Amino acid sequence: MSEKLNLTLKVWRQEDTNQSGNFVTYPVADVNPHMSFLELLDVLNEKLIKEGDDPIAFEHDCREGICGSCAMSINGEAHGPVKSTTACQLHMFNFKDGDTITVEPWRANSFPILKDLVTDRSAFDRIMQAGGYVSVNTGSAPDGNAIPIEKDKAIEAFNAAACIGCGACVSSCKNSSASLFVSAKLAQYSALPQGKPEQKQRVLGMVNKMDEEGFGHCTNTGACEATCPKDISVKNIGIMNREYLKALVD
Amino acid sequence: MNSKILDSKIPSGSLERKWTDYRSSLPLVSPANKQKQNVIMIGTGLAGASAAASLAEMGYNVKAFCFQDSPRRAHSIAAQGGINAAKNYQNDGDSIYRLFYDTIKGGDYRSREANVYRLAEVSGNIIDQCVAQGVPFAREYGGTLDNRSFGGVQVSRTFYARGQTGQQLLLGAYSALSRQINTGKVEMFTKHEMVDIVLVDGHAKGIIARNLVTGELEKHAASAVVLATGGYSNVYYLSTNAMGSNVTAAWKAYKRGAMFSNPCFTQIHPTCIPVSGEYQSKLTLMSESLRNDGRIWVSKNKGDSRSPDQIPEEERDYYLERRYPAFGNLVPRDIASRAAKERCDAGYGAGETGQSVYLDFKDAIDTMGQDTVSARYGNLFEMYGKITGENPYKSPMRIYPAVHYTMGGLWVDYNLMTTVPGLFSIGESNFSDHGANRLGASALMQGLADGYFVLPYTIGTYLSKEINSDMVSTEDSAFDSTLKESEETIEKLLSNQGNRTVESLHKELGLIMWNNCGMSRNQEDLDKALKEVDELKKTFWSDVKVPGRSDSINKELEKAWRVSDFIELGEVMMHDASDRKESCGAHFREEYQTEDGEALRNDEEYNYVSSWEYAGENVPPNLHKEILNFETVTPTQRSYK
Numbered sequence: 001m002s003e004k005l006n007l008t009l010k011v012w013r014q015e016d017t018n019q020s021g022n023f024v025t026y027p028v029a030d031v032n033p034h035m036s037f038l039e040l041l042d043v044l045n046e047k048l049i050k051e052g053d054d055p056i057a058f059e060h061d062c063r064e065g066i067c068g069s070c071a072m073s074i075n076g077e078a079h080g081p082v083k084s085t086t087a088c089q090l091h092m093f094n095f096k097d098g099d100t101i102t103v104e105p106w107r108a109n110s111f112p113i114l115k116d117l118v119t120d121r122s123a124f125d126r127i128m129q130a131g132g133y134v135s136v137n138t139g140s141a142p143d144g145n146a147i148p149i150e151k152d153k154a155i156e157a158f159n160a161a162a163c164i165g166c167g168a169c170v171s172s173c174k175n176s177s178a179s180l181f182v183s184a185k186l187a188q189y190s191a192l193p194q195g196k197p198e199q200k201q202r203v204l205g206m207v208n209k210m211d212e213e214g215f216g217h218c219t220n221t222g223a224c225e226a227t228c229p230k231d232i233s234v235k236n237i238g239i240m241n242r243e244y245l246k247a248l249v250d
Numbered sequence: 251m252n253s254k255i256l257d258s259k260i261p262s263g264s265l266e267r268k269w270t271d272y273r274s275s276l277p278l279v280s281p282a283n284k285q286k287q288n289v290i291m292i293g294t295g296l297a298g299a300s301a302a303a304s305l306a307e308m309g310y311n312v313k314a315f316c317f318q319d320s321p322r323r324a325h326s327i328a329a330q331g332g333i334n335a336a337k338n339y340q341n342d343g344d345s346i347y348r349l350f351y352d353t354i355k356g357g358d359y360r361s362r363e364a365n366v367y368r369l370a371e372v373s374g375n376i377i378d379q380c381v382a383q384g385v386p387f388a389r390e391y392g393g394t395l396d397n398r399s400f401g402g403v404q405v406s407r408t409f410y411a412r413g414q415t416g417q418q419l420l421l422g423a424y425s426a427l428s429r430q431i432n433t434g435k436v437e438m439f440t441k442h443e444m445v446d447i448v449l450v451d452g453h454a455k456g457i458i459a460r461n462l463v464t465g466e467l468e469k470h471a472a473s474a475v476v477l478a479t480g481g482y483s484n485v486y487y488l489s490t491n492a493m494g495s496n497v498t499a500a501w502k503a504y505k506r507g508a509m510f511s512n513p514c515f516t517q518i519h520p521t522c523i524p525v526s527g528e529y530q531s532k533l534t535l536m537s538e539s540l541r542n543d544g545r546i547w548v549s550k551n552k553g554d555s556r557s558p559d560q561i562p563e564e565e566r567d568y569y570l571e572r573r574y575p576a577f578g579n580l581v582p583r584d585i586a587s588r589a590a591k592e593r594c595d596a597g598y599g600a601g602e603t604g605q606s607v608y609l610d611f612k613d614a615i616d617t618m619g620q621d622t623v624s625a626r627y628g629n630l631f632e633m634y635g636k637i638t639g640e641n642p643y644k645s646p647m648r649i650y651p652a653v654h655y656t657m658g659g660l661w662v663d664y665n666l667m668t669t670v671p672g673l674f675s676i677g678e679s680n681f682s683d684h685g686a687n688r689l690g691a692s693a694l695m696q697g698l699a700d701g702y703f704v705l706p707y708t709i710g711t712y713l714s715k716e717i718n719s720d721m722v723s724t725e726d727s728a729f730d731s732t733l734k735e736s737e738e739t740i741e742k743l744l745s746n747q748g749n750r751t752v753e754s755l756h757k758e759l760g761l762i763m764w765n766n767c768g769m770s771r772n773q774e775d776l777d778k779a780l781k782e783v784d785e786l787k788k789t790f791w792s793d794v795k796v797p798g799r800s801d802s803i804n805k806e807l808e809k810a811w812r813v814s815d816f817i818e819l820g821e822v823m824m825h826d827a828s829d830r831k832e833s834c835g836a837h838f839r840e841e842y843q844t845e846d847g848e849a850l851r852n853d854e855e856y857n858y859v860s861s862w863e864y865a866g867e868n869v870p871p872n873l874h875k876e877i878l879n880f881e882t883v884t885p886t887q888r889s890y891k
Contacts, residue, residue, distance in 0.1 A: 148393030
């Protein structure tokens with residue numbers, strides 16, 4: 001495992017939203033296989049800075065796979081080749097000596113590229129603001145145990161709520177649909193009694209906002225689930241569609 | 251020195267009645283006046299998001315800022331274990347008093363009784379609030395909330411959502427914040443970094459923020475400014491904090507007159523995945539619940555290079571069980587961390603680097619079966635496997651301590667206001683509730699207590715007096731002069747023709763801090779390290795190389811500015827660690843220990859909160875002491891033997 005790797009990176013470079021970008025090739029030698037993919041970019045950036053070049057801009061923060069900041073397609077797959085893993089937790093022992101690796105930003109009209117691998121994902125926040133909450137003011141809550149919730153329902157809600165909002169689902173969908181992201185939030189509240197009173201406004205608000213932001217429709221390919229680093233299930237999309245229909249005829 | 255008296259404004263009355271009575275007597279701001287007032291919130295983690303949402307619900311206008319691309323990404327999201335609350339749902343004799351007592355004892359008697367009691371008092375409300383928001387806490391089959399025991403306490407008071415409690419609580423606060431953004435009461439500024447505080451007549455009346463996409467410096471005015479900017483663990487370069495976590499906002503506040511308290515109280519978490527090479531950018535924590543069933547050991551032979559399965563039982567040293575037979579592998583964080591360092595420094599460490607110890611589940615798997623172990627720790631084992639490429643079911647994990655949380659922070663009074671009028675600090679960014687050591691599952695509790703249930707009331711003590719003052723506008727000359735200083739710093743960083751990358755300077759700082767002001771400290775090292783940090787500061791400004799422009803996304807510029815502040819903080823940490831000539835909580839001074847190597851606290855001379863006041867460039871800071879009064883509990887020596 002301590003064999004060093006020699007790799008070739010092809011990285012998308014783009015100055016800002018208004019300019020066009022292109023792939024630039026960088027050889028990276030002596031890569032320690034224990035490095036994470038982002039640490040590989042760190043090492044490359046140190047080299048670029050020393051040589052007077054502009055380092056590659058990419059989003060990252062917790063580097064523990066939970067904040068959802070890191071966002072890049074690696075060899076055409078959102079977050080790279082390892083299932084249920086974010087780019088920051090992808091380690092280089094998953095690659096072979098001599099590999100050429102392509103790195104590019106999320107590709108979706110609703111996520112404009114700001115620079116290199118950095119995209120603007122604020123559309124997700126705006127969808128959440130359109131109904132992704134329970135309207136309960138601070139101080140007005142009843143005792144925590146006043147609302148019993150079946151264990152299975154709590155688990156169902158948790159599984160949906162585990163979404164980290166990274167946008168991999170949008171990036172891997174051929175329609176750039178945000179259905180997995182939106183449905184995960186809707187399914188969380190739909191499994192819980194706390195979510196019931198506002199269910200109708202919530203589903204209409206969030207789904208309409210998703211359309212307004214320019215995300216495409218779901219055509220059930222399941223690419224989103226396959227690349228989701230948190231294994232969010234496409235079943236949530238079924239829940240969303242059912243709720244949406246109900247809200248329309250209600 | 252020591253002349254300035256820090257008034258903690260702790261209300262009189264019995265401990266149990268202080269908060270209730272005080273809250274009822276706080277001046278109110280009428281609904282009409284609330285609508286006229288703006289509050290600036292810096293940071294949108296647990297404390298910031300909950301406070302921004304609550305203030306907006308009350309009627310204030312809030313401008314909230316975060317450097318991430320969404321408030322949902324604040325580092326509170328990474329907290330794993332859980333959140334404490336004195337609900338006594340398990341009927342095991344828990345109470346507000348017990349939570350208060352455990353917290354004050356765990357903090358090694360270096361925190362304020364009144365603050366800690368208030369924290370315990372509102373802990374139950376936090377759970378209620380989060381449940382109502384739809385936070386999917388773990389449940390029992392009967393539908394009630396589940397609890398677990400955490401951090402070596404004798405009751406089960408920790409509420410949790412699998413190993414992602416921080417995430418779920420933050421998303422709850424984020425949902426409340428999103429709702430207020432939708433109503434227009436909160437204006438959200440993502441990808442913005444606060445780069446300075448603007449003072450008008452000595453009061454905090456606004457900020458300078460840098461738009462991290464366009465690079466523009468913006469002026470924002472308000473009636474009050476709240477910092478909810480988290481801790482400063484990244485002063486050590488390697489820590490479990492997020493890469494962007496920084497001290498800049500708190501540091502600007504310090505340089506504008508807010509005092510910084512107990513900076514040397516930094517928590518080292520014992521169960522992290524060890525460093526594997528020079529490229530390492532951060533450390534990953536694994537929940538300390540692993541210590542419930544895992545056994546920690548090293549070889550009895552120095553420099554043993556055999557693989558762990560080749561080391562026979564009789565040649566293994568289960569050093570925690572040997573030194574602390576009563577608590578064994580469950581001793582508090584500071585003790586477990588120091589014991590690991592002691593073994594590795596003595597040459598018994600495991601792995602290629604010798605900087606790790608084994609955490610072994612073989613006995614647990616033999617007695618409970620792999621399925622039970624997997625049900626309890628499966629996600630942690632999986633994470634370990636993902637990062638190291640090793641299978642912890644087959645061979646023991648390797649762990650090493652890592653910096654994780656900072657108890658020190660901006661000094662605040664009982665109202666959570668700093669020594670600058672109108673400037674507040676909440677959550678990890680203040681110093682207030684954890685003393686010299688924080689107990690597990692208490693960070694989330696404090697962030698949300700401050701944000702939902704304390705600040706929204708106590709900020710009224712200041713704002714109620716401001717209703718007659720004219721709203722400060724960004725036309726005030728103070729905004730221009732402060733903005734000009736920020737421009738000059740940017741210019742200085744970008745125009746420097748150095749040859750050192752920001753990263754290399756940050757790493758150098760981290761090593762100095764870790765080696766001299768980390769798990770154990772002594773006077774000689776601290777004196778030497780203070781000079782080294784001072785030298786590094788000069789090197790930074792002469793040799794730093796920051797590429798790119800100021801008018802676009804420039805991550806190196808962001809980092810450079812943060813690192814320059816960390817270096818200055820490093821100096822003050824050294825002063826603080828030098829001043830505190832006792833061992834307490836996370837602060838272990840080698841000169842002050844018992845014969846068998848345990849911490850020796852000195853209540854006679856060091857029963858105070860050290861508060862450092864900025865005295866100017868290249869001048870040592872002034873120390874002020876807030877003496878702690880223990881009216882209810884009697885400080886005793888902690889013993890885990």
